[in-house]
Amino acid sequence: MLAAVTAAVARLTDAACRQGDEGEKATAGPAPGNNIVFPPRSAPHRPCVAVAVVAVPGSEDPESGAPVLATTLTLPLGLRSPAAAALTLRSAGAVGGEVLGGLPLGTLFGLPSLELDPKIEGVEATAEAPELGSLVAGNAALVRQLGLLAEHPFYLEIAPMAFDESAPNSAACLALTLASTEAGVVQVAYRVASMLAEALMASAEFGDLSALYTPPRPPSFLDKATLEEAEVEGKRVVVRVDFNVPLAADGTISSNQRIVAAMPTVQTLLARGARSVVLMSHLGRPGGAVKPELSLAVVAAEVERLLERPVTFVAPAVGPEAEAATAEPAPGSVFLLENLRFHAEEEGKGVDGEGNKFKPAAEAVDTFRASLAAHGEVFVNDAFGTAHRAHSSMVGMPHPVRIAGALLSKELRYFAAALEEPARPFVQDKIQLIENLIDKVDAMIIGGGMAFTFLAVAHNVAIGASLFDDDGAAIVPKLMAKAKARGVTIHLPTDFVCADAFAADAKTAVHDTTSGVPEGWMGLDIGPASSEAFAAVIASAATVVWNGPMGVFEMEPFAAGTQTLCAAAAAATADSGATTIIGGGDTATAASVFGVDDKVSHVSTGGGASLELLEGKVLPGVAALTNIADLLQ
Numbered sequence: 001m002l003a004a005v006t007a008a009v010a011r012l013t014d015a016a017c018r019q020g021d022e023g024e025k026a027t028a029g030p031a032p033g034n035n036i037v038f039p040p041r042s043a044p045h046r047p048c049v050a051v052a053v054v055a056v057p058g059s060e061d062p063e064s065g066a067p068v069l070a071t072t073l074t075l076p077l078g079l080r081s082p083a084a085a086a087l088t089l090r091s092a093g094a095v096g097g098e099v100l101g102g103l104p105l106g107t108l109f110g111l112p113s114l115e116l117d118p119k120i121e122g123v124e125a126t127a128e129a130p131e132l133g134s135l136v137a138g139n140a141a142l143v144r145q146l147g148l149l150a151e152h153p154f155y156l157e158i159a160p161m162a163f164d165e166s167a168p169n170s171a172a173c174l175a176l177t178l179a180s181t182e183a184g185v186v187q188v189a190y191r192v193a194s195m196l197a198e199a200l201m202a203s204a205e206f207g208d209l210s211a212l213y214t215p216p217r218p219p220s221f222l223d224k225a226t227l228e229e230a231e232v233e234g235k236r237v238v239v240r241v242d243f244n245v246p247l248a249a250d251g252t253i254s255s256n257q258r259i260v261a262a263m264p265t266v267q268t269l270l271a272r273g274a275r276s277v278v279l280m281s282h283l284g285r286p287g288g289a290v291k292p293e294l295s296l297a298v299v300a301a302e303v304e305r306l307l308e309r310p311v312t313f314v315a316p317a318v319g320p321e322a323e324a325a326t327a328e329p330a331p332g333s334v335f336l337l338e339n340l341r342f343h344a345e346e347e348g349k350g351v352d353g354e355g356n357k358f359k360p361a362a363e364a365v366d367t368f369r370a371s372l373a374a375h376g377e378v379f380v381n382d383a384f385g386t387a388h389r390a391h392s393s394m395v396g397m398p399h400p401v402r403i404a405g406a407l408l409s410k411e412l413r414y415f416a417a418a419l420e421e422p423a424r425p426f427v428q429d430k431i432q433l434i435e436n437l438i439d440k441v442d443a444m445i446i447g448g449g450m451a452f453t454f455l456a457v458a459h460n461v462a463i464g465a466s467l468f469d470d471d472g473a474a475i476v477p478k479l480m481a482k483a484k485a486r487g488v489t490i491h492l493p494t495d496f497v498c499a500d501a502f503a504a505d506a507k508t509a510v511h512d513t514t515s516g517v518p519e520g521w522m523g524l525d526i527g528p529a530s531s532e533a534f535a536a537v538i539a540s541a542a543t544v545v546w547n548g549p550m551g552v553f554e555m556e557p558f559a560a561g562t563q564t565l566c567a568a569a570a571a572a573t574a575d576s577g578a579t580t581i582i583g584g585g586d587t588a589t590a591a592s593v594f595g596v597d598d599k600v601s602h603v604s605t606g607g608g609a610s611l612e613l614l615e616g617k618v619l620p621g622v623a624a625l626t627n628i629a630d631l632l633q
Contacts, residue, residue, distance in 0.1 A: 224412070224625040225403040227265065230378060233273035236329065238376035239265060239405060240393050240621075242385040243281035243299045251298060257592075258385070259302055265382045265405035266307065266334065276329035278375040279303070280317060280393055281383070282341040288350020288360075290316075290342045300336040311336055318343065318371035326375045337375070343368055346392050369396040378403070384411040384604070387621035394621035402626045412622065414581050414602040434479050443489040443541070445534050447526050447550040447561065451493050454480075455513065462516025464498070466523040491537055495527030497551065497558055504555040525551025526561035534561075535568035542576070544569055547583030549590050563594045570599035 241262040248254045262279075269277050284294040297313055304311040314325045315338035326335050344350025344360045345368035351357055360368075369392050373379070379397045381387070382405025386394060404412065434444065446454055449467035456463045457476040483490050494513050498521045499506035509518075510527045517523050526534070531550070538544055546569060550561035572578040580600040582591045588604060591597040 224622060224627060225401070226409045227268055227272075227380070227403060227406060230380075230401060230403045232269055232378055234275050235378050236276045236278065236326065236376035237269050237274045237378045237380055238278045238280065238372065238397070238399070239269070239380040240383045240386075240397075241265075241279050241281045241405075242383040243279075243296060244283055244385065245299065247284075247293075247298075251293060253298060253302055256302055256306075259299065259306065261407050262382055262405070263306055265380065265407060266303075268406060269380070270332055270334075273331075275331055276326065276333040276335065276376070278314075278326050278335045278337065280337040280340055280372065280375075282346065282386070282393075283339045284341070286339065286341050288341065288344030288347065289353075294339055294341075296336060296339050303334070303336060307334060309334060314338060316342065318368055323371060323374045335375075337372075340372075340391075340393055345369070347389075348391070365392060365396070368392055369398065372396075373398050377401075380405045381621055381625060382407045383621065384408045387619040390620040395624040397624075400626075402624060404622070404625055408622070410602070411604060414579075414604075435475075435482070438479070438482050438486055438488050441488055443491060443537055444483070445491045445537060447493055447530070447534065447565075448548050450548070451496075451526070452517075452523055454490075454492055459492075459513065461513045462519075463523065464517030464519055464521045466517055491534060493523075493526045493530035494533070495529045496523035497525040497527055497560070498522060499524050499557070502552075504557060506557075508557050524555070525553075525558035528560070531561045531564040535564055538565065538568040538572050538578075539576075541572060542578050544572060544578060544580045545583070546581070546587055549586050553586075553590050553593065562590050566591055566594040566596045570596040573600050 239262075242258050243262070245256060245258050246254045253259075266277055266279070281296060281299070283296055283299070284291075286294050295315070297315070300311050300313040309332070312325065312333065312335045314322050314335050316322060317337035317340055322337065326333075329335070340346040344358070345365045348365065349357060349359055372393060377399065379399040379402045381394065381402065383394070384407060387408065434446075437444070450469065450472070452461075452463040452466040453469045453472050454476055455461040456468060457473050458480050480490065495510055496512075496517065497508055498511050498517050499508050500521050501507075502522065502524070509521075511517055511521075511523075512527070512529075534550075546565070550565055551558040553559040553562040569580045569582070573580045578601075580602075582588055582597070582600055582603045588597070591600065591603050597603045
């Protein structure tokens, strides 16, 4: 009986655990396939308590032929609750598949007054469960439901879920199963299990389940193959990098940060015996046409300087001549292809000589991709900054082995750690990000221009000519209500530096939420009181993800808020070991301007990519990579 029940419920339990804290009732009533998920209130991203009803396959009653139905109450083995202590302790030695055996219902719940004599399978009870009994005895409705079971035969079993490779989360669960051929009994048991689960979750906490339970990861995160898993010796390797560097007016590189960031991947490939490394990137927005001022030739010279070895520049990037240039390289050769966006086939769009937009033919795109692929046998994507773009060089490479480079892997590791299993408390800053992250964070700091939308809608603060997001305003009440329900603290500015114009030499004044922003003025930075309060929140955090400056830090009068929080993030990293992640774009620039880019845990190289990752979106460039499991097979 036990094996049949656990096998039947394993998949459903796994699915329930994967629901996280959805807490939705799938369907009403005790019929096969129905289930309820009860999320833990204090740890919503740990496995759930699940109540399931299943029809047990191959276990019909020999006399009546009636199918056996079973109600299963599934508890994570790491559940800590006075009411569930006996169940959890009794399961401790059973992780390897040992069956604990069936127990009389009265003994299990510590209610000897219930004279129940069910059929028992397995061993007799060796201990009572006074904590659980106390919980049940205090619930009159639950006692009444238990009493109804005394008149009917049933099986009651307790055991760890049978491990099912297709349902890995079930292996970390303890199943309390009651089975009967009588639908009425199962109906009562379903109510009992549901009521018990709700009672258990009222005070539940979770122990360390790391050895037993691995939360499911988004498909675009850590299940992708990396340099560590790939064989590159003697092979030509094509590497998509992000060399979209800023150029000065004279055409020189004003910051080589992105080039430097890609060097570890190149050096690793060469050290591991790659026959050649063929680098490819875009630069600027040439619109599918050749624009000499956006040539990567200047970047080739910088790569050569950093690697201290010759780098062959190949222009154009595709075609017979380009393919011939990289076909028979000397061992250890390095190439850089010309700007990929000189070809409309890279982005799938372009602008002709008359300024008209056009889309290249599908056949042309296929030819372009095939020519890029001809430069090597292995494809490495190290361009996190463009991983959110479904461009040819990101998603159209047909190589059988497509792996993440060192930089891309580092980005995903940090974001996965922060978003999947953040050290608590977790503080985050940005309107599209909020809905996704309310489920993950303990607190949110909302500053910058977005703060005024929240202040105006949620607190009726006068915001003058400050930024206001009409679309975002419509969902502010919903987001505030969701945050309150989840116990997430929203920190908004209480004062702000205001100006009568968007200019560095504008008149400025500090106003607070009581007076509001004067008519015709605009808030361009958080004020000193808000800066101090936000810094204190960061100081108390174990994980910080920051995306978006607090003000227009490029102008000195409006830089103090961002500078204060940069210092706070650096201090949290140094003083308490907090994980601090600075999103790409303006926030990364601010970290560099204020000298903390090397004092925080990680500064992302991807502005748009990191934003979409935080919003919970799948990055096309990452999704297109080979899964580790597929590579190992």
